[in-house]
Amino acid sequence: xxxxxxxxDAYREALKASDLSPISEGEVEELExxxxxDLTFKxxxxxxxxxxxxxxxxxxxxxxxxxVGDEDVDRVLERLRDQNGxxxxxxxxxxxxxxxxxxxxxxxxxxxxxxxxxxxxLILGEGDAIPDVESxxxxxxxxxxxxxDVTFPDDFPTEERRGQSExxxxxxxxxxxxxxxxxxxxxxxxxxxxxxxxxxxxRIREDLEKEAGDQSEGAVRGQLLNAIIEANPFEVPGxxxxxxxxxxxxxxxxxxxxxxxxxxxxLRGEAVRSVQRILVIERVAEQQExxxxxxxxxxxxxxxxxxxxxxxxxxxxxxxxxxRIDQLGREITEQKVFDYLK
Numbered sequence: 328x329x330x331x332x333x334x335x336d337a338y339r340e341a342l343k344a345s346d347l348s349p350i351s352e353g354e355v356e357e358l359e360x361x362x363x364x365d366l367t368f369k370x371x372x373x374x375x376x377x378x379x380x381x382x383x384x385x386x387x388x389x390x391x392x393x394x395v396g397d398e399d400v401d402r403v404l405e406r407l408r409d410q411n412g413x414x415x416x417x418x419x420x421x422x423x424x425x426x427x428x429x430x431x432x433x434x435x436x437x438x439x440x441x442x443x444x445x446x447x448x449l450i451l452g453e454g455d456a457i458p459d460v461e462s463x464x465x466x467x468x469x470x471x472x473x474x475x476d477v478t479f480p481d482d483f484p485t486e487e488r489r490g491q492s493e494x495x496x497x498x499x500x501x502x503x504x505x506x507x508x509x510x511x512x513x514x515x516x517x518x519x520x521x522x523x524x525x526x527x528x529x530r531i532r533e534d535l536e537k538e539a540g541d542q543s544e545g546a547v548r549g550q551l552l553n554a555i556i557e558a559n560p561f562e563v564p565g566x567x568x569x570x571x572x573x574x575x576x577x578x579x580x581x582x583x584x585x586x587x588x589x590x591x592x593x594l595r596g597e598a599v600r601s602v603q604r605i606l607v608i609e610r611v612a613e614q615q616e617x618x619x620x621x622x623x624x625x626x627x628x629x630x631x632x633x634x635x636x637x638x639x640x641x642x643x644x645x646x647x648x649x650x651r652i653d654q655l656g657r658e659i660t661e662q663k664v665f666d667y668l669k
Contacts, residue, residue, distance in 0.1 A: 330358075330360055330366065333366060333648050334355060334358070334366075334368055334370075337368075338353055339371075342374060346395055347374055348374060348375070349373065349374060350373050350374060350375055350564060350566060350567065351372050351373040351516065351564065351566035352372065352647055353370045353371065354372065355368055355369070355370050356368070356369045356370065356371065357369045360415055373564035373567070374520050375564075375606075376561055376562060376563060376564065376566070376606065378559070378561050378580040378607070378610045379559070380558075380559045380560065380610070380611075380614070381553070381559055382558050382559070383555055383559075383611060383668060384668070386550075386551065386555075386558075387556040388547055388550040388551055388554065389542055389546075389550070390546065390547050391541045391542070391543045392543070392545050393459070393536065393539035393542070393543040394539065395532055395535040395536050395539055395612050399535055400528055400535065400564050401531050403531045403535070404510060404527075404528070404531065405439065407518065408507045408508055408510060409505070409507065410512070411507075411508055411514075411517070411518075412505040412506055412507045413505070413506050413633065414427050414503040414504070414505060414506075415429075415501060415503060415504055415505075416501065416502070416503050417469065417502045417504050418469065419438040419468060419470070420502070421465060421466065421467065421468055422451055422465060422467075422499070422502045422669075423450050423451070423465075424452030424466060424503055425450065425451065425452055425504075426450070426451050426503065426504055427448065427449075427450050427502075427503040427504075427505070428448070428449060428450075428451060428464060428499060428502050428503075429446065429447070429493040429499075429500045429501040430446070430447050430464060430498060430499055430500060430502065431444040431445065431446055431447075431472075431497070431498040431500055431649070432444065432445050432447060432460070432497050433445070433492075433497075434493060434494075434495060434497040435474065435494040435495065435496055436493060436494045440555060440599075442656065444496075444498070446500075451464065451465070453624065457476055457477065457479060457483065458480065458481055459475070459476075459477035460475075460477055460495070460497065463475040463477065463495075464497060464499060465495050467497065467498075467499040467504050468475050468499065469499055469500075469501065470499065470500070471496075471498070471499055472496060472497065472498035472499070473496070474494060475494070475495055475496075475497060475498050475661055476492060476493070476495075477492065477493055477494075477495055478490065478491070478492045479491050479492075479493075497621045510524065510528055511524060512524050515527035519531075522623070547669070548665055549604075550663070551668050551669070552603075552604040552607055552608070553600075555607050555668075556600070556603050556604070556607060561603070561606075563599055563602045563603055563606065568595065568598050568599055568602055571598045571601060571602050572591050572594060572595070572598050575594065575598070576591065577593075578588060590650060608660070608661055608664050611662070611664050611668065612660050612668065615664075617660060617663040617664050617666055617667060618656075618660050619655075619656040619657075619659035619660045619663070621660050623661065624652065624655055624656055625639075625643075626658060627655055627658075628642050628643045628646065628655070
């Protein structure tokens with residue numbers, strides 16, 4: 328206990344004397360202690376890297392075109408129609424892709440010989456069943472049953488069943504087809520505060536254009552940060568990378584340790600680059616004094632309140648309770664940094 332206390336005191340004194348701020352736990356190495364002799368040890372830890380920029384400008388970046396065509400709007404409308412469709416029973420006929428079917432499946436070669444039929448509901452063509460089972464269902468009329476040899480694919484979730492074959496009895500008990508609503512003004516009004524179909528189209532186009540603009544801006548920002556890192560290479564502490572990986576993968580509780588370690592290794596390269604980007608933004612903000620101010624945060628809160636027809640004080644209280652005020656400040660700082668870099 329005394330050795331631990333002495334090491335801790337010496338560590339804190341050394342940090343104070345050298346004006347260092349660790350960002351990781353200190354790891355004690357080569358500790359030597361004998362009675363009537365000096366106690367010696369080494370301790371290692373990570374600190375924030377010293378980043379000096381030789382240049383943060385003069386780069387060429389390409390902004391992707393943020394265009395939205397009529398076909399993009401049509402795709403969203405069709406998706407909305409599909410989401411608002413209804414299922415209607417089909418009395419007869421063989422099913423086609425997109426139909427909702429109810430089937431009974433019985434294993435004919437089970438070990439106990441008295442396998443009970445198992446009911447399943449699935450939408451054909453969406454990967455709800457293995458390919459051989461779907462192919463078998465396509466050959467049946469409503470009420471019909473048949474015997475089929477099926478093979479489990481190589482990517483089947485249960486590893487021990489991959490490549491195995493089974494004989495199944497499949498009965499098509501029910502088939503439903505999706506009936507889509509007409510694409511008209513009444514459909515537009517059913518989705519919300521839209522006067523007619525043209526109003527709905529306009530809102531969809533507006534949303535798509537904003538999304539495309541955000542993606543385009545994200546591409547520009549990524550290129551800028553990558554260019555700065557390549558022009559001003561620097562190392563990042565391993566502990567920062569590990570914490571970033573922890574935030575992505577979680578604590579790994581219940582996960583297979585081997586697969587978790589493999590995932591961490593695969594993601595490490597991108598994690599290093601992500602940490603570098605974060606540090607570049609922080610360093611530029613510090614050098615150019617671009618950190619968000621309280622007045623800017625208040626102005627952003629008022630803007631949010633106005634958009635949502637709320638009271639600014641209530642909005643601020645909600646954001647503070649959710650721990651999002653600091654996040655709001657970081658977003659403002661990032662915007663100022665990228666405005667400066669561009």
